Amino acid sequence: MSTENNILVKLDNAGYKQDNKWLVEGVSFTVEKGKIVTLIGPNGSGKSTTAKIALGFYKGIEGQVEKFTNKIGYVPQKISIDWTLPLRVNDFMLLTDKLSDDVVDEALKSTGVYHLKNKNLGNLSGGEFQRVLLARAISKKPELLVLDEPVQGVDFTGEIEMYELIKKISANLNCGILLISHDLHTVMSATDYVVCLNGHVCCCGSPTEVAFNKEYKALFGEQASKTLTIYEHKHDHVHTTDGEIKKN
Amino acid sequence: MLDDFFIRALIAGIGIALVTGPLGCFVVWRRLSYFGDTLAHSALLGVTIAYSMELNIAVSIFLISSLIALILIHLQRKTNLPSDALLGLLAHSSLAVGLVVIGFLTFIRFDIMGLLFGDILAVDKNDLIIIWFGGGLILLVLKFIWKPLFASTVNYELAEAEGLNPDRAKAIFTILLAAIIAISIKLVGVLLITGMLIIPTAMARNISDTPQKMVVFSIIGGLLSVFIGLFSSLEFNTPSGPSIITAALLLFIISLLKIKQTIQLKN
Secondary structure, eight states, X not given: OOOGGGEEEEEEEEEEEETTEEEEEEEEEEEETTOEEEEEOSTTSSHHHHHHHHHTOOSSOEEEEEEOOSOEEEEXXXXXXXXXXXXXXXXXXXXXXXXXXXXHHHHHHHTTOGGGTTSBGGGSOHHHHHHHHHHHHHHTOOSEEEEESTTTTOOHHHHHHHHHHXXXXXXXXXXXXXXXXXXXXXXXXXXXXXXXXSSSEEEEEOHHHHTOOHHHHHHHHHHHTTTEEOOOOOOSXXXXXXXXXXXX | OTTSHHHHHHHXXXXXXXXXXXXXXXXXXXXXXXXXXXXXXXXXXXXXXXHHHTOOHHHHHHHHHHHHHHHHHHHHHHOOSOHHHHHHHHHHHHHHHHHHHHHHOTTSOOOHHXXXXXXXXXXXXXXXXXXXXXXXXXXXXXXXXXXXXXXXXHOHHHHHHTTOOHHHHHHHHHHHHHHHHHHHHHHHOTTTHHHHHHHHHHHHHHHOSSHHHHHHHHHHHHHHHHHHHHHHHHHHTOOHHHHHHHHHHHHHHHHHHHHHHHHHHHO
8 A cells, every 4th residue: 555656755763953952853754645644742742843844844854854745735733813914714715826716615615614704814713713724725635734733722523523524635635644633632543643752753653553442442432432542552761851761 | 397396206206105005014914114114224324325435325225224134134043132122223223323424424415304304305317217117126026926925924834834935035025125215215214214114004904804905005095195295295395204104194093083983883
């Protein structure tokens, strides 16, 4: 299945140092067409940095990053739109590309925010805005979709909907998805590969290899695991407060 | 027709308003009003250098303002000072150095008031050529960088992720700002050029709901300010720059009434 041609982005022992401090180091994984790779880990563990390394934002990174596509959709984690700018959702959708009305409508409908098309961006709630961001990213039919905590601010039922949607996007567009979540407990079962970060790769593998665990099944039952799984694994080391890593 | 100083000032003003409209929108959107101010302050130094080395004033201002912009970018990277402190440092030190240099240039007759506040009598045919040719060039370049500049104004990371080059657009925009300051100094003056960039745009923001409308209204506001300002400058013998800016302020106040109306309608 995983032939060389399907690889969209490949990180090999990649890392980024700022002010002589490693933000993240030694990260290796590949994102392939139609596959979802999830980065998880606590705050400050380097998830967003890793995504930005994959996107090619930084100059002077360590290790190797190879990108095999330029059709990239990105939903950044923190997005501050300056409200001095009068911008409607529709203008925002057309920001970097000329898209037909149908394409815009379809994308907005798929994330459930079509009714907001002519609203001003400044008047949207956090969750609505997040859906618009996702709509914007998929409207370009990207080959690689980088979603940095795409469900933040979305209500609970919306959250599950959004994850289902992300699965659907991956299947329909046959695009690779790099998904970021700070929530260790909510990882999609549809994820093909999980990378657990904490300044470096703590562990990685398929969700069943890494994350699926018997206690979880006992607790939530088989059915729930199809959408959500609890991610748990044994750490072979601990992180001290000054950033050192101690082996157990 | 061009022999009449007033007609010349009017043509110059129209040319400038056409350019300050769209540039001003970006100044407001990107929160660069104090940055524009700093560039304008440094223009005085540019003028003194032009006099002492017998350069064209607009070219000299353009070069000095661009240099100050580069120094600012450098200092932002190298120091831990916040941007507004750096801007204040550069604005006032370049203004002070400019004034000190003027003190040394005792052999030159120097209309400092005209420089600070604009002087419609001073606009000659050469200036018209510089304003319309330079202004046209500025608009052309702005059109060229519009997409990356606008996208990165909305969100830097989105623009970068989608393959645009926001840093280059920003650098070019900075140069365009230096250029508009250089060509409009005679009409509006060093101290008031930022007002010309910001006030019509602020007025436009009050009455627009899309970026395109804001640009258009900003241009219209600038043109109206130039007309009203220059006619009253002629009528009351006031300096041209302050008259234009006062006119812009009046338009801004009128636009506030429109906001009040819409709020009342909503209720």
